[in-house]
Amino acid sequence: TVLIIDFGSQVTQLIARRVREEGVYSEVVPFNKAAEAMDRLKPKAVILSGGPASVIEGESPRAPQTVFEAGIPVLGICYGEQAMADQLGGIVEGGHHREFGRAEIEVIKPAALFEGVWQEGQRYTVWMSHGDRVTQLPAGFEVIATSDNAPFAAIADESRKFYGVQFHPEVVHTPQGAQLLRNFVRGVAGLQGDWTMGAFREEAIKKIRDQVGDKRVLCGLSGGVDSAVAAVLIHEAIGDQLTCVFVDHGLMRLGEAEQVVSLFRNTYNIPLVHVDASEMFLKELDGVSDPEKKRKTIGKLFIDVFEAEAKKIGGADFLAQGTLYPDVIESVSFTGGPSVTIKSHHNVGGLPERMNMKLVEPLRDLFKDEVRALGRELGLPESFVGRHPFPGPGLAIRCPGEITVEKLDILRKADAIYLEEIRAAGLYDVIWQAFAVLLPVRTVGVMGDGRTYDHVLALRAVTSVDGMTADFYPYQMDFLGRTATRLINEVRGINRVVYDVTSKPPGTIEWE
Ligand code: XMP
Numbered sequence: 314t315v316l317i318i319d320f321g322s323q324v325t326q327l328i329a330r331r332v333r334e335e336g337v338y339s340e341v342v343p344f345n346k347a348a349e350a351m352d353r354l355k356p357k358a359v360i361l362s363g364g365p366a367s368v369i370e371g372e373s374p375r376a377p378q379t380v381f382e383a384g385i386p387v388l389g390i391c392y393g394e395q396a397m398a399d400q401l402g403g404i405v406e407g408g409h410h411r412e413f414g415r416a417e418i419e420v421i422k423p424a425a426l427f428e429g430v431w432q433e434g435q436r437y438t439v440w441m442s443h444g445d446r447v448t449q450l451p452a453g454f455e456v457i458a459t460s461d462n463a464p465f466a467a468i469a470d471e472s473r474k475f476y477g478v479q480f481h482p483e484v485v486h487t488p489q490g491a492q493l494l495r496n497f498v499r500g501v502a503g504l505q506g507d508w509t510m511g512a513f514r515e516e517a518i519k520k521i522r523d524q525v526g527d528k529r530v531l532c533g534l535s536g537g538v539d540s541a542v543a544a545v546l547i548h549e550a551i552g553d554q555l556t557c558v559f560v561d562h563g564l565m566r567l568g569e570a571e572q573v574v575s576l577f578r579n580t581y582n583i584p585l586v587h588v589d590a591s592e593m594f595l596k597e598l599d600g601v602s603d604p605e606k607k608r609k610t611i612g613k614l615f616i617d618v619f620e621a622e623a624k625k626i627g628g629a630d631f632l633a634q635g636t637l638y639p640d641v642i643e644s645v646s647f648t649g650g651p652s653v654t655i656k657s658h659h660n661v662g663g664l665p666e667r668m669n670m671k672l673v674e675p676l677r678d679l680f681k682d683e684v685r686a687l688g689r690e691l692g693l694p695e696s697f698v699g700r701h702p703f704p705g706p707g708l709a710i711r712c713p714g715e716i717t718v719e720k721l722d723i724l725r726k727a728d729a730i731y732l733e734e735i736r737a738a739g740l741y742d743v744i745w746q747a748f749a750v751l752l753p754v755r756t757v758g759v760m761g762d763g764r765t766y767d768h769v770l771a772l773r774a775v776t777s778v779d780g781m782t783a784d785f786y787p788y789q790m791d792f793l794g795r796t797a798t799r800l801i802n803e804v805r806g807i808n809r810v811v812y813d814v815t816s817k818p819p820g821t822i823e824w825e
């Protein structure tokens with residue numbers, strides 16, 4: 314195991330990813346849980362992440378001293394380099410020249426970290442993002458690379474296998490960064506790249522059994538990939554101690570609810586309670602047009618229905634969730650400041666506290682594409698595993714204004730045709746997410762010899778790595794033209810189609 318100690322950098326998740334890409338298992342833990350993790354995991358190497366704090370501030374975080382006493386290789390990145398330097402007796406100062414973005418460094422000494430990648434005397438592009446810098450090295454260290462504003466851009470104590478880099482090797486803007494990280498985990502730490510999704514599956518099953526024992530687990534299925542993969546994995550671990558509850562809010566896409574039910578009942582034989590609560594949801598949403606009110610209404614009702622069903626089947630000690638690593642990181646604020654609520658995300662947040670259940674979250678350390686790989690490993694069909702993300706509140710937030718059965722029907726048909734065209738054009742996997750939005754606006758048109766006065770449909774498609782930022786997808790005009798024609802011809806109630814060319818930021822992916 315490589316232990317990655319998180320000081321709150323936005324890109325810590327990328328370090329974990331790079332390490333796993335090398336076939337080496339890693340775990341990310343926040344700095345305040347690192348001492349416990351050192352004991353529990355007995356890691357073969359440690360990476361200290363960057364972070365927003367400043368080492369020269371009194372209360373700023375540090376790594377547990379055991380990290381440097383365990384006789385294992387340590388790589389400090391950015392803030393991690395500074396924390397390491399400070400903890401080992403060096404000096405860090407507030408830099409007068411802050412460096413943000415692309416920078417050039419010069420390698421001045423060969424080192425195991427650079428082996429086969431960077432040569433002495435050459436200059437290389439890296440990504441920097443720092444204000445402070447190391448100004449005096451701890452004993453045993455020497456400088457191996459410099460930049461104009463960070464004389465100690467990379468430092469090393471080769472005898473102890475301690476390395477510090479001021480730049481970020483984990484981001485793509487440091488072109489050879491991934492190779493440097495490979496050098497650290499494979500070369501310096503000597504770890505074998507034999508970790509696979511199959512190994513993850515075995516370990517996860519063992520962990521679930523240890524945690525759950527002979528107790529019962531409930532899992533809320535959303536129809537999406539994450540909860541489905543979590544459920545199948547948990548079922549493999551504990552069999553019918555697991556019961557899945559699928560609260561069908563009637564806001565799913567065409568045929569989606571049926572697919573989930575059939576997949577679980579027929580293919581996997583997993584006990585499933587299917588609650589058709591669509592009427593209840595529609596009634597509760599009647600007259601609601603404010604986006605936040607919609608989200609809250611759906612979230613609350615979902616919890617109520619789930620709780621009632623759980624009671625009916627006699628409750629359980631554990632609640633399973635398909636929480637992913639990006640969800641974890643988004644919900645932890647290291648900077649301490651209150652973050653602004655852009656949208657209240659609807660998952661089953663709040664449920665465990667209310668129902669006094671413990672959580673089982675077997676996907677907590679994974680990224681979306683890794684969850685997909687695990688789904689394939691577990692034999693889930695490609696059509697399910699490769700599916701675009703779909704928000705918890707479903708079509709309700711793709712129908713701005715008040716929601717009616719008629720509008721939902723129009724939207725479902727339109728969405729299905731749009732996705733069909735995307736698949737036919739071979740674009741489904743290139744796009745992160747694509748969907749239609751039925752606008753509460755009617756415009757005048759002419760069809761045949763008659764006047765029409767119908768809804769406008771907006772199409773959305775974005776590329777993204779993690780949903781945090783996104784670019785609108787640059788379709789060819791003929792694709793848009795063809796799709797619009799089909800939509801207007803085949804879906805009654807739509808007479809105009811527009812394409813959303815907003816990226817995120819400043820837009821969000823969903824319209825509400
Ligand atoms: P936004 O619209 O915030 O969406 O740019 C980012 C990603 O999150 C999805 N999304 C949700 N997922 N519950 C979810 O599980 C929600 O309430 C929710 N709202 C948005 C959205 O589809 C996109 O992938």
